[in-house]
Structures are given as structure tokens and as C-alpha cells.
Amino acid sequence: MAIFRSHVLICGGTGCTSNKSQLVKARFEEKIKEVKLDKEVQVVGTGCFGLCEEGPIVIVYPEGSFYSRMTVEKVDEIVDEHLLKGRIVEKYLFKEKAKVEHAEEHKSLMEVQFYSKQKRVALRNCGLINPEDINEYIARDGYMALGKALTEMTPEGVIQLMKEANLRGRGGAGFPAGVKWSFAAPNKADQKYIICNADEGDPGAFMDRSVLEGDPHAVLEAMAIAGYAIGATKGFIYVRAEYPIAVRRLHIAIDQARELGLLGKNIFNSGFDFDIETRLGAGAFVCGEETALMQSIQGNRGMAKVKPPFPANKGLWGKPTVINNVETLANIPQIIINGPEWFKSFGTVKSPGTKVFALGGKITNTGLVEVPMGITLREVIYDIGGGCPGGKAFKAVQTGGPSGGCLTAEHLDTPVDYENLAAVGSIMGSGGMIVMDEDNCMVDIARFFLDFIVDESCGKCTPCRVGTKRMYTILERITQGKGTLEDLDELESLAISIKNSSLCGLGQTAPNPVLATLKYFRDEYIAHVVDKKCPAKHCKALLTYEIDKDKCTGCTLCARKCPVSCISGTVKNPHEIDQEKCIKCGNCYSVCRFGAVQKN
Amino acid sequence: MQNEFVLSKKSEFAELKEYIDSVKNSQGVTMQILQKAQGIFGYLPIEVQQFISDETNIPLADIYGVVTFYTQFSTEEKGKHRIGLCLGTACYVKGSQEILDKLADELDVKVGKTTKDKLFTLEATRCLGCCGLAPVMVVDEDVYGRLEVTKIPNILKKYQ
Known part of the structure; x- marks a missing residue:
């Protein structure tokens, strides 16, 4: 095996890829060849480092130099200076934005404020290994947990260990994974299933995607361990079609694991068979709910079912099934190797890890x-x-x-x-x-979430289908300045009915954003319905735009950009907005270079 | 059902048939067949749904039910360029709604629809997962991050 004196790690997660990290990687490879360093320096595409704001991220080891916001143009200089002459290119290094001591000093990745308080278990390999090479995973103790489970432990022993570790479901509900497994294990059936729920629908959450992109084998290994524990021989990964990089890396990982006999028949000569297939979602938030997810895998509309029966008894195609989330699974190999006490040494008593x-x-x-x-x-x-x-x-x-x-x-x-x-x-x-x-309006945020829910409700049960639509209409009315105090009571009463009577988790939790904002930001709701004002100056219908005569230089830019020509005034003289005609588009506000247009 | 559409897409239907034959003995493959079909045709008109129904013996009503349930499947033809503006929470709190309004205004098209000249389809998407670049928009395969309303006309010009 070739030995390299230096490694250039380049993030290939979705955030950095969107920021053209693949071009940066290609240029590094090209330039390193040009200067004949390709026998000494290895370029590695990795998973997500986490600090997506500063992408594309490049780390050069052994120094651990952290170059942020990389561009193709910066590559040649880094190769010439850093890799060839050993001089770190200070000007391209990541600079701390948060207020910290010694911000100006050169820091390696883990010394940066962003990473210093982190403890990486589920993400331990993300940004460190090449996710498209199973050998790198194996070098980081990969598949050791599966080997240990299959050759040294009984299925009951694995479940017992998982129960002791008290790993709670990271998908949201927090149900202990070991307990879930123990429900499915004793059921007799000709076929049982393990499902990995990778239908990460929560807008703004992307941890599961990062695990799949950065460390796909951890998920495969954990699914095989779960299969051994409950007696399942088949696994499905239900993953969002919106995650093309994750899907591709999963396919590569599955193929590589099969090739080495880590998936398939008679794994580790233990007599245990396990194989995994992927299934793509098609853009439905409700499919993150387990009964809807199973419907979708079976090729149906993703509509929730009444529980019981629980999936552990009657799941996919009526067979006992365990469904775990990606992040939950990513923790499991580490727990098997290091034991429950190690896992419980982080976190709190009730929520370890x-x-x-x-x-x-x-x-x-x-x-x-x-x-x-x-x-x-x-x-x-x-x-x-x-x-x-x-x-x-x-x-x-x-x-x-x-x-x-x-x-x-x-x-x-x-x-x-x-x-x-x-x-x-x-x-x-x-x-x-x-x-x-301070610029975000909490009433509008509640409206935003309800809009999402109305769109994503599967429509099976009335409280969720009709109730959330009613709540949305009221919230829209309030943000348009047409709400009343009675509307607030109506919102609360609807919210409680929907929570109590909806069929699945989606409906039962759908009113939460409204209830929480009503509880903590009631004054903002009151301002909207009573004073007809939006304190955050966000809701357009409740704003007025005015021109400050002292600040206006009479440049005429706003008048030229106004789509309804409601701004009058002559060159070098203060302008004025005709409030009757103004459609509150905000153009004048965004184009003014003198801060003369004011939102009230 | 041998209408104009079917006659004009013979090779596409042959490709789809080949795929269906390769998977139809597995369980629960409706979604995969529809995803493949949408990849081939770009959308799922009723003729394609009927064809899948005939080939798999799954009732057309069930196929139609699945197609209309999932947002990824479309029964309408899309424009030459597809614009997806992220309306995930992180983008929304950073002002993606204003960007969307601006796009709809510039292109004179409603969200989810295609322009009259069939050049653009404007869609509001769920979280694209690159929240570090919020607000984010994808035009075909090109990602545009840290958007501002004033940048929109210039970006659109590249595709016009």
C-alpha cells in the first residue's frame, strides 16, 4: 500500500458540492500531478465536515490546516506554497467569526471554536474517511461490531446490551431502540424486516443525509446487527430522492460490502444471512411516519395506519419489522464495540449519548x-x-x-x-x-409551518386534512391584518382538537408551532390583530413605506424602480410615496442607497 | 390506445417495457417503475400510466393514486429549465419567499407552473439540505446560494 506524506481532504457533502467542491478537487488532483507530488500527496473526497457556512472546506494533514471557502483559483497557490514548500497559506485559512480569544492564531480543525465543544459519535467518520472506499471504514474499526455480534454474542445478548445502553430513537420520538428490537425478536415469522428510515423530511435538518454521504457503511453495519438481533434477513433503506449523492454512495457501499461478504449469505461464517436494498421516496413528508413509510415501500400512497398493530408485530407486508432512523443506527456499531457504560458516559441519565x-x-x-x-x-x-x-x-x-x-x-x-x-x-x-x-415575525413562521402541513397532510383523517387548513386560513388572515381576538381562541381550540383526534404523528404534532408561538409570542399576535402592526416589520399588508425627507437625496432611483409609479418628486429634491397607490412591494426600500426609505 | 403521443414515443415505451419486465416479479415496485418512467418521459401523462397499468396488471386507479400523491411525480410537461427555489425553514427565515415572489414576477408565471414559451418551470422545493447557502435555488443542475432579490434578473438571463 502506498504511503503518503500529506493528505488533502476535500468535503464532498451536499453543501460543499453545491459550492463547487468537485471542481476544487479536480484542480488539486491536476495541479498535484503537474508538480509531480502525486506519489507523496493524496487527495481524498470525504463526507461533511459540518461547518457548511464556510464551504467548500479543505483540510491538509498532517498539519490539520483548515482552508475555508475554497475556490479553484486558490488551489495553485496552496499546492505551490503549502504542499511543495511547506508554508501554510495563512490568508486562505479559516478565520473565527465568533468572538473568541486568540482568534487570529493559526488553528487546526479541532481547535476551532465550532468543533471544540462537539463530541462526534454518529458523525465520527464524516469528513475523515473516503465514504466510497470500504477499506477506509474498516481501518476505522468498521464491521468489527458486526463481527463481534455474530461471533461472540447471542441475539438476546445484543438486545440486552442495547437495552442497557438506552439509545433513544434519534428520529424524534425518543423511543429506546433496544426495547423496540425486543418487541420484534420473539415474533415467529417466515420473514422479518429491518428498515432504515432515511426520509429526512424536516425542512432545515440534514444530519441523516450527512451520515449517509459521509459514513454509509456505519448504517449498513448497524442494520445487519439489528437483523441478527431480531432474526431478520432483509433490510430496506427508504431514502429521499432529493439526496442524489447519498443514494449513490449507499449503492457503492452496498456493492462493496457484498463483495467482501459483509452483506449476503453466511456473514463471518456464522450462518447469518442479511442483505439490503434501497427504496427511493418521491417527496412526501408523511412518509417519515413509520406506517406511511411502509405503505410507500410497498408501492402505495403513503398514508398512515392505525396503531396497533405495531410494526414490530405486523409491519412491512404484514411481517414483523423494526424501523430505525439513520442517526440512531450510526450510533450502534460504537455501542457494540465500546459497551453501554461508555455510551452512557456522555449525555444525561435519561437521554444518554x-x-x-x-x-x-x-x-x-x-x-x-x-x-x-x-x-x-x-x-x-x-x-x-x-x-x-x-x-x-x-x-x-x-x-x-x-x-x-x-x-x-x-x-x-x-x-x-x-x-x-x-x-x-x-x-x-x-x-x-x-x-x-428580531426581523422574523413569529406569526408568519407559524403560518409558514401550517402551510407546509396543509400541503403534506396525507388526507386520510379529517382533523388533520380539514383542521390544519382551517388553522392556516386563520393565520393567513392575521398576517394580512384581518384577524380578530376571537381568531386566537379559535386557533387554540382547533389546535387542541387536532392534537387529540388525528390518526398519526403528523397530525398530532401539527398544531405545535402555533401553540408554541401563541404561548411565547402572544404579544405579536395581539399586535397583528388589535394594532394591525407587525412588530418584526415582516408582514407586508401591515407595513407602510415612507421616505425620510432629510435623508432623501433626490436620486430618483426609487421612483424609477416603482412598478406602480406611486413615487413622485424631482431630481435632487426629496421624494414622496402615495400611500393610496402603494402596493408595498418593497422595491424602493431595497434599492435606496441612502437608507431614506423606511418601513413602519 | 394508439394515439399520437404513443406513436411518437415508440422507443421510449420500449425502454420502459424492458425495465418493467426486469422488475415486475419483485414486490412493491410501483414507485420504482414510475420513477423510471418519469426519467424517460420527463413527466407521467395518462398514456404512460395506462401503459404501466397494462404491463403490470395494477389497476390504473391505483397508479393514478400514487402519481398524484407524491410531489415528485408530475402529470404535466415541464419547461426546458427547471427552477427549484428552496422553501425550507432555514431559507424561509432568510427571505426566500421574497425571492420566490420576484421569480414569479420576472417570469410572469405562478409557482408550480411553466412559462408560456415552455422555457422555465418554477417550483418551490422542500429543503435542499445546503442550509449554509440559504436562500438557495437550483436551476437544472446549477446551484445558486446566498441569493438576493436583486441578483435574480441576471441569473435568469443566463438561461434566456
Whole structure:
């Protein structure tokens, strides 16, 4: 095997790929050949590093130099200076944006503020190995857990160990995986199934995609372990069609595992057979719900079913089935190798281990972070995420996506685990964490989520199909300034009925964004319905645009850009907006270079 | 059913038939066949659905039910360029709605529809997963990140 003195790791996750990291990689390979370093320096395409805001990301080892926002143009200089002459190109290194001590010093990746509080278990290989090469996974103890389970442990022993570790479902509900397995194991059937739920529908959450893109074998290995534990020989991965890179890497991984006999017949000579197929979703949020997901795999409309019977008894094609989420599975090989005590050494008593969060929205360091459970929201948002950019005030953080709630500044010191988030009116969910600042209108955010739910409701049960539509109509009315105080009561009453009477998790949690915003931001609702004002200055129907006569230079730009010609004034004299004619399109506000147009 | 569409797409139907024959003995392959068919034809007109129904013995009503349930499947022909603007939460809080309004305005088309000259189809998509680039839009295979309303006309010009 060739030995290289230096490695150039280039992120090939979706975020960086969208930012043309493949071109950067191609240029590195080309240039390294040109200067005849291709026997000494290896270029490796990896999974997601997490700090997507700064992509495309390139790390050069052994120094661990962290080059951010790479472009093709920067490549030649890095090869000439760093790889050829050993001089790190300081000007292209990542610069800390968050306020930290010694921000100016050269830091390797793990010393950067963003990574310093993280503990990577599910993401441990993401950004470190080439996901398209099974040997790199094996070199990181890959398939050792499967070997241990098959050759040293009984299926009951595996389930017992998983129960002790108390790994809770990372898809959102937090049901212990070991307990789920123990329900399916004793059922007698000619066929049982393991399903990996990779239908990551929560808008703004992308941790499962990153695991599949960065470390697909961890998921395959865990599915085989789960299969051994419950006596299943067949697995399905139900993955979103919107994740083409993840799908491609899964196919590569499955083929490589089959080739080495790590999937297929008689794995590790144990007599145990297990194989995996992928199934693509077709864009339906409800298919993240397990009964709907199984319908979709069977080729039907993805509509939820009444539980019981639970999938562990009657699942896919009526056979006992265990469904685990991607992140849950990614933890399992590590738990088998290191034991439950190791796993419980992170996190809290009730929620051991780590959780991956997708930080997004109005936050300085957008990206993926894996932290021990029990960390406070403040640490995640400020210490790791760097707070809101542009000096704006933090307003809320939305967790759990369309099923979750918004939390405010007063909750920032809440330690994050399943129970604590539920106690303050939100949920853990799959781990989306969207930060909002003073410019975001919470009524509009509630409307946004309801719009999503109305679109995604499968339509089977009336409370969800009709009820959410009614809630949406009311919210739309409020954001247009036509709401009344009675509407707020109506919203609450509808929300409670829908929660209590919907068939599946989608409907039962659909009113959460409304209930949470009504609870913590009631004053914003009141401002909309009583004063007919939007405090965040977001809802267009409630805004007026005015020109500050002292600031206006009479450049006429706004008048020229106004689509309804409602701005009058002559050159070098202050202009004026005719409020009767104004359609509140905001063009004048966005084009003015002097800050003279004001939103009120 | 030998209408003009079927006659003009003989090789496409042959390709689809070959695929159906290769998978039709497996369980639950409706979605895969529809995905393949949409890949071949670009959309799923009723003639294609009827063909799949005939070949698989799955009732047309069931096929139609699946096609209309999932947003990925379309029964209408798409424009030459497909614009997908992300309306995931991270993009939304960073102002993607204004971008969408601007696109609809510039192209004079409703969201989800195709322009009269069949050049563009404007779609609001679910999270594309590159939240670091929010707000994000995809035109065919090209990704445009950190969008601003004022950048839109120039981006569109590249495809006009």
C-alpha cells in the first residue's frame, strides 16, 4: 500500500458540492500531478465536515490546516506554497467569526471554536474517511461490531446490551431502540424486516443525509446487527430522492460490502444471512411516519395506519419489522464495540449519548454539530454557532421542525434532552435547529409551518386534512391584518382538537408551532390583530413605506424602480410615496442607497 | 390506445417495457417503475400510466393514486429549465419567499407552473439540505446560494 506524506481532504457533502467542491478537487488532483507530488500527496473526497457556512472546506494533514471557502483559483497557490514548500497559506485559512480569544492564531480543525465543544459519535467518520472506499471504514474499526455480534454474542445478548445502553430513537420520538428490537425478536415469522428510515423530511435538518454521504457503511453495519438481533434477513433503506449523492454512495457501499461478504449469505461464517436494498421516496413528508413509510415501500400512497398493530408485530407486508432512523443506527456499531457504560458516559441519565443538530437560519456558523445531550441551547447557539450575524438580537430558536415549537431567550439555559424540550413546549425532533432574529415575525413562521402541513397532510383523517387548513386560513388572515381576538381562541381550540383526534404523528404534532408561538409570542399576535402592526416589520399588508425627507437625496432611483409609479418628486429634491397607490412591494426600500426609505 | 403521443414515443415505451419486465416479479415496485418512467418521459401523462397499468396488471386507479400523491411525480410537461427555489425553514427565515415572489414576477408565471414559451418551470422545493447557502435555488443542475432579490434578473438571463 502506498504511503503518503500529506493528505488533502476535500468535503464532498451536499453543501460543499453545491459550492463547487468537485471542481476544487479536480484542480488539486491536476495541479498535484503537474508538480509531480502525486506519489507523496493524496487527495481524498470525504463526507461533511459540518461547518457548511464556510464551504467548500479543505483540510491538509498532517498539519490539520483548515482552508475555508475554497475556490479553484486558490488551489495553485496552496499546492505551490503549502504542499511543495511547506508554508501554510495563512490568508486562505479559516478565520473565527465568533468572538473568541486568540482568534487570529493559526488553528487546526479541532481547535476551532465550532468543533471544540462537539463530541462526534454518529458523525465520527464524516469528513475523515473516503465514504466510497470500504477499506477506509474498516481501518476505522468498521464491521468489527458486526463481527463481534455474530461471533461472540447471542441475539438476546445484543438486545440486552442495547437495552442497557438506552439509545433513544434519534428520529424524534425518543423511543429506546433496544426495547423496540425486543418487541420484534420473539415474533415467529417466515420473514422479518429491518428498515432504515432515511426520509429526512424536516425542512432545515440534514444530519441523516450527512451520515449517509459521509459514513454509509456505519448504517449498513448497524442494520445487519439489528437483523441478527431480531432474526431478520432483509433490510430496506427508504431514502429521499432529493439526496442524489447519498443514494449513490449507499449503492457503492452496498456493492462493496457484498463483495467482501459483509452483506449476503453466511456473514463471518456464522450462518447469518442479511442483505439490503434501497427504496427511493418521491417527496412526501408523511412518509417519515413509520406506517406511511411502509405503505410507500410497498408501492402505495403513503398514508398512515392505525396503531396497533405495531410494526414490530405486523409491519412491512404484514411481517414483523423494526424501523430505525439513520442517526440512531450510526450510533450502534460504537455501542457494540465500546459497551453501554461508555455510551452512557456522555449525555444525561435519561437521554444518554450525543445528538446531531443542524444549525441554520440566522446564525453565524450554519452547519452540523454533534454534542452530548444535556448541553444548553446557549452553548449550541452562541459558543458553537456564534450567535446571530449582523449584530441582530436573538429572538427564538425553532426545534423539531413542523412538529416542534419555538423557544425564546429565557429558555437558552435549558439543558437539551427529550424531556426538557418537551417540558417547555417543543420537541427534540430529528434535530433541526433554526435560529430567528428580531426581523422574523413569529406569526408568519407559524403560518409558514401550517402551510407546509396543509400541503403534506396525507388526507386520510379529517382533523388533520380539514383542521390544519382551517388553522392556516386563520393565520393567513392575521398576517394580512384581518384577524380578530376571537381568531386566537379559535386557533387554540382547533389546535387542541387536532392534537387529540388525528390518526398519526403528523397530525398530532401539527398544531405545535402555533401553540408554541401563541404561548411565547402572544404579544405579536395581539399586535397583528388589535394594532394591525407587525412588530418584526415582516408582514407586508401591515407595513407602510415612507421616505425620510432629510435623508432623501433626490436620486430618483426609487421612483424609477416603482412598478406602480406611486413615487413622485424631482431630481435632487426629496421624494414622496402615495400611500393610496402603494402596493408595498418593497422595491424602493431595497434599492435606496441612502437608507431614506423606511418601513413602519 | 394508439394515439399520437404513443406513436411518437415508440422507443421510449420500449425502454420502459424492458425495465418493467426486469422488475415486475419483485414486490412493491410501483414507485420504482414510475420513477423510471418519469426519467424517460420527463413527466407521467395518462398514456404512460395506462401503459404501466397494462404491463403490470395494477389497476390504473391505483397508479393514478400514487402519481398524484407524491410531489415528485408530475402529470404535466415541464419547461426546458427547471427552477427549484428552496422553501425550507432555514431559507424561509432568510427571505426566500421574497425571492420566490420576484421569480414569479420576472417570469410572469405562478409557482408550480411553466412559462408560456415552455422555457422555465418554477417550483418551490422542500429543503435542499445546503442550509449554509440559504436562500438557495437550483436551476437544472446549477446551484445558486446566498441569493438576493436583486441578483435574480441576471441569473435568469443566463438561461434566456
